Amino acid sequence: xxxxxPARPEFREWVDAKPESNWGLMPxxxxxxxxxxxxxxxxxxxxxxxCEVFDRALAYFFYGRPAYRVSGDGxxxxxxxxxxxxxxxxSIIDRAQAIHAFDTGAFDRRMYNHVLMEExxxxxxxxxRDTRRPxxxxxxxxxxxxxxxxxxTSKIPTPDEITEQGDFLARAYIKLLRSEGxxxxxxxxxxxxxxxxxxxxxxxxxxxxxxxxILWNDKQKTVWLADLDASGVEVLPFRFSVGREPxxxxxxxEQEVRxxxxxxxxL
Numbered sequence: 001x002x003x004x005x006p007a008r009p010e011f012r013e014w015v016d017a018k019p020e021s022n023w024g025l026m027p028x029x030x031x032x033x034x035x036x037x038x039x040x041x042x043x044x045x046x047x048x049x050x051c052e053v054f055d056r057a058l059a060y061f062f063y064g065r066p067a068y069r070v071s072g073d074g075x076x077x078x079x080x081x082x083x084x085x086x087x088x089x090x091s092i093i094d095r096a097q098a099i100h101a102f103d104t105g106a107f108d109r110r111m112y113n114h115v116l117m118e119e120x121x122x123x124x125x126x127x128x129r130d131t132r133r134p135x136x137x138x139x140x141x142x143x144x145x146x147x148x149x150x151x152x153t154s155k156i157p158t159p160d161e162i163t164e165q166g167d168f169l170a171r172a173y174i175k176l177l178r179s180e181g182x183x184x185x186x187x188x189x190x191x192x193x194x195x196x197x198x199x200x201x202x203x204x205x206x207x208x209x210x211x212x213x214i215l216w217n218d219k220q221k222t223v224w225l226a227d228l229d230a231s232g233v234e235v236l237p238f239r240f241s242v243g244r245e246p247x248x249x250x251x252x253x254e255q256e257v258r259x260x261x262x263x264x265x266x267l
Contacts, residue, residue: 007123011101011169015127021135023145025090026064026266027207028194029257031250034212037084041209041224046086046200053108053122058097059200061088063134063192064266065149066210066250066257067103075243083246085210085253087260092205097197099127099134101173103188104195112189115176124169127192134192141174146267149258151187153177206233207264210256212240212249236260 030046040046048057066085076082093099100122106112107122127133140162142148147155156178159171177190206228215222216237221229229235236259238252261267 005121007121007126008169010167011125011173012127012130012133014163014167014170015133015136015140018136018140020132021139023135025093025131025135026145027090027261028061028063028088028092029066030059030061030086030088030200031066031083031253032086033080034078034082034084035080037086037209037211038080038224040086040202041228044202046196046202048197048199051195053104054098054195056197059196061194061196061200062188063093063099063194064138064145065151065187065191066253067151067188067191075245076249077242079212079215079240082212082240083249083253084212085257086202086206087208087210087257088200089205089207092196092200093131093134093194095196095198095200096129096131097195099129099131100193100195101125101127101137102176103191103193106188112176115179116172120169120172125173137192141177148190149261149267151190153190202228202233203231208234208236208260210236210238210253210260213237214240234260 032040046059048059050056051058102112102125104122107116107125127137138145138148141156142152143155156174158178159174163170163174165171209225209228211225214220216225216235225235236256238249238256241248258267
């Protein structure tokens with residue numbers, strides 16, 4: 001296989017030229033099916049797994065938004081296949097392996113090729129490990145945290161409004177976010193991705209976990225969630241509905257995450 005060329009720096013230079021945001025870092029989220037979430041809680045860590053995109057073991061998170069979508073099991077019949085969402089303290093981003101402007105898996109599957117040139121590489125859209133860049137990018141492209149959290153691409157300026165003609169990578173990125181009829185299946189296209197090469201420990205870092213209410217309600221509190229609750233982690237239940245598709249439960253998770261962010265001044 002041909003050796004990849006060094007990543008182009010122009011996208012990062014464009015981001016660095018933008019003003020600082022007037023808000024702090026946002027939490028990181030990790031979404032997993034209930035069975036895998038149970039493993040994470042038992043082991044008190046999220047372990048990296050082999051990644052074909054970067055040819056190494058990585059754990060994937062998203063910055064500020066619960067953007068990951070579970071798939072593969074059809075309509076959800078029980079909590080084991082239902083999505084759970086872990087919300088982590090913003091400070092863990094300091095230990096990240098890499099930060100990218102969008103979902104690198106979709107890039108690798110060529111789902112952005114209707115806008116991005118074939119010669120563009122995933123590394124061209126890396127923010128590296130600079131923790132100032134995510135908020136700079138959000139302020140420039142979305143204007144504020146709330147618009148970013150909502151994934152509201154209708155408010156994104158045109159390339160001519162925030163780039164120069166020679167900002168090839170930045171213009172491609174803006175066009176990608178504003179594109180209509182794209183074949184990307186969800187809003188990971190406009191969500192900042194954060195990867196870790198080492199295990200991410202729950203202790204001292206996990207702020208909250210969003211779970212189906214059949215596991216956490218006034219009548220029943222599942223033991224392994226009660227242990228988290230006793231350690232200071234907030235357990236946030238959402239309404240579970242048998243037979244609904246994952247996207248239905250994902251929307252309910254987003255509501256709970258939004259409420260948690262608002263309460264804790266992350267929005």
